[in-house]
Amino acid sequence: MTTTGTPQRVVVVGQGYVGLALAMRAVEVGFDVVGFDQDEDRIKRLSAGGSYIEDVSDATLAGALATGRYRPTHDPGQCAGFDVAVIDVPTPLADGNPNLSYVEDAARILARHLRPGATVVLESTTYPGTTEELVAPILEEGSGLTAGADFHLGYSPERIDPGNPVWNLVTIPKVVSGIDDASLAAVRGFFDRIVDQTVPVAGTKVAELTKLLENTFRHVNISLVNELAMFAGDLGIDIWEAIDAASTKPFGFMRFTPGPGVGGHCLPIDPSYLSWSVRRSLGRPFRFVELANDVNANMPDYVVQRLVRALNRMGKPVRDSRVLVLGLAYKRNTADARTAPGMAIAGALADLGAEVQVADPHVQTDHVPFVIVEPSTVDVAAADAVVLVTDHDAFDYEMVCEHARFVLDTRNRLSGPNVELL
């Protein structure tokens, strides 16, 4: 195969959390970048200089647009002529099974524009085998070319951690892989320009499994402390103090903390890609994942139960009680409320007849079906119970402690006689 020298023209398919951040960085290091997304509204917003991703500021976007080397588009025809294309589309679950239709659509579009010597990299999180068994045949069929012989193909999982002030797209080491040595070299060559450190692995399946291993590890450990928190509460032991004490061990322990449940695009989904794949290939369950799913999915209900018990102690039924939910995002200081426990908790309380108010300074609340408040001192004082779901730094915790009658704190952020920890 002949290659065309240093790749210059990059297409990033999907301009969401992962794809937009990558597009910005690729422009910064000198590539010509087409940011392709099928969502016309998103493209209009990007073209007008408005970012919808917290980690990409309007200033960064404006800078990229000003170079003339970043072109957001919803026209698939603009993907033509790429040297490197990166696929950053969603990989959700549908009825508990992987839904790879977005990846398939993206591969079909790229196949039409695939040229000899070009490189395609899948970054979306998925089960081992996707790049070779699903993406390669679509690219080959749509282009008439052969993977490896005519074009490079690889997988490189994204590890970005939205809202993390220390580790970002550039400083987080990046695992890279290819379907053969030349593909690995092409994928690595591209990401060596994007990130500080690349970590090559022997094949795409190893890279695919690496990402699922990382997220399953977190999922399982979070479920472990969540289950312990439920036991410890009943045993009258402070789980948070035990975790602090265990964290002083310099080796063999890693700190995980309990919470109201998991959310976002990764933990509630990715481990199920792995268990689905194990069951499909080997006919066996991945018991750790199934147990962790069960424990973590139950946490919002457990939080509601704790609130109901607390209200009961105050002589109040949950029906007609006013409950203020602080935080809808699944994670501190971020705007991502996808599959977040705050929504489930607020919804369950509303179903029980509570008068639910919600506050989240980060999340777009236009379509949230609850009363949205700032919250003011009056809102906090008027609530029969406050539940802290997401410990955004923007909340005024002193004010909450001073004015709330009762707070259920699921994050160990508050203290006082009116505060109960998860």
Ligand SMILES: NC(=O)c1ccc[n+]([C@@H]2O[C@H](COP(=O)([O-])OP(=O)(O)OC[C@H]3O[C@@H](n4cnc5c(N)ncnc54)[C@H](O)[C@@H]3O)[C@@H](O)[C@H]2O)c1
């Ligand atoms: N968000 C994170 O923190 C994170 C971290 C690591 C990995 N990931 C993984 O990265 C992938 C992307 O996640 P995300 O959070 O960026 O998703 P997202 O929903 O924020 O963005 C995906 C974008 O892809 C677009 N899209 C869907 N199908 C398309 C198609 N066929 N052509 C063009 N555009 C299309 C959507 O309109 C959307 O704008 C997922 O597999 C996710 O699991 C996400």
